[in-house]
Amino acid sequence: MNVLGIETSCDETAAAVVRDDRTVLSNVVLSQLDEHRPYGGVVPEIAARAHLVHLDGIVGQALEQAGLGFDDLDGIVATAGPGLIGGVMIGATMGKSLALARGLPFVAVNHLEGHALTARLTNDVPFPFLLLLVSGGHCQLLAVDDVGRYEKLGGTIDDAVGEAFDKTAKLLGLGYPGGPAVEQAAQSATDPDRFALPRPLNGRPGCDFSFAGLKTAVRQAADKLPVSEDGILAAGDRADLAAAFQNAVADVIADRTRNAIATFREGRGQAGTLVVAGGVAANKKLRATLETLADGADMPFVAPPISLCTDNAAMIAWAGLERLRRGVRDGFDFKPRPRWPLSELRLPEEPA
Known part of the structure; x- marks a missing residue:
């Protein structure tokens, strides 16, 4: 066919x-x-x-x-x-x-x-599986039981993660699209732990996300940094702040996904597979964090090719x-x- x-x-x-x-x-x-x-x-x-x-x-x-x-x-x-x-x-x-x-x-x-x-196209992942769907307009954790059968375990209560990347990139003057721009800038960071950014909802029950407060914290940190006559942050400052933001996002997503794994297993009595999909799934830091999480939970992990x-x-x-x-x-x-x-x-x- x-x-x-x-x-x-x-x-x-x-x-x-x-x-x-x-x-x-x-x-x-x-x-x-x-x-x-x-x-x-x-x-x-x-x-x-x-x-x-x-x-x-x-x-x-x-x-x-x-x-x-x-x-x-x-x-x-x-x-x-x-x-x-x-x-x-x-x-x-x-x-x-x-x-x-x-x-x-x-x-x-x-x-x-x-x-x-x-993931069923690329890896023939069997049902049921746990899906983290992250993109410019969506941030959800879903139990995928079959075609047409989805149980939402959690979602964002404000910004989608891709939206947070775009707004952070614009704030830092990194250009559009925001996700790849932030990731590229973060690779040049010399001190990714320089800025103490919050991890919204970390440690709390449930599987919901929040990124609005993190985005505000980035803006507040940027406002305290010196800028050029053109109002542009120094490249090193932008790189460190981009890395801090990216690390915070990865930590938040790992924490909420950890809760979702427990909920998924409790409801289905099996490990399943952890799958990440959507445009933000192309982020290498996020992929590595989720792979580590899945390994620790003794759970297969699948991320489709970036394309x-x-x-x-x-x-x-x-x-x-x-x-x-x-x-x-x-x-x-x-x-x-x-x-x-x-x-x-x-x-x-x-x-x-």
Whole structure:
């Protein structure tokens, strides 16, 4: 079974072809970083316009790289939410139009489910498993029991971790996107323990996160440092503060994930696998911290390749494949959704 996936939920225009034996035949991603960098973040109108201009060509490239034509496809899937609604509508409409024109089944994929199931594409991780989903807009700990079956164990009560990275990078003058900029700056730190930043909620029960106070502490620390005539912090100060922030984030996530491991095992009576997914999962410090945590808990740890952590269409195609194999087909009247919690997903045989 060969499936074409389309992803347009934010600022990447992407298409991919994936086979049901877990072979990624193509995975084309067109980034819009240059378009959004002057604004320090994603501008929805610019993102939607870029999707509209480039999506046809990206789909064509994905098919060409896969060495397939439309007649070789067994289904077409597209992200239908959550995300920036303009982009989501463009991708979903393209997917539905192609499926209708070619007489192929269509599946509307939840973008978060695409991230959640990536480890099954790359590592064939069995259900159930514990998922840490960390991205620009999301920070959640979830028990993944099956396709369409997710139990939220904890989430952020304020900023998502990726948002905290972006805001910290902007505060320190490190540029956009914030995650890679902070990570790169931290590599030059000479004293990562120089700034005593807080670890919000550490040591408390539960699995929820908080990053707003940490972000405020970074700003307060930066305000006490000297700046140049242009208002720029010295490179060494920026590096040390970036490293301190990154270390604090890793500590917070490890503490909350440790609680989630205990909750997961108590509820399911088995160790499972610890999986991290989402754009922030590309951070090497976070990966190393979680791997150490999993080793200490005698738990397998899986982090997908970095190219499959950030938004891409291969994960969307795979999530669609998982649903197609369970008999799921969506109607061409499916409405894209800017908000679509994983808790609302079900398979057809499940009661509402």
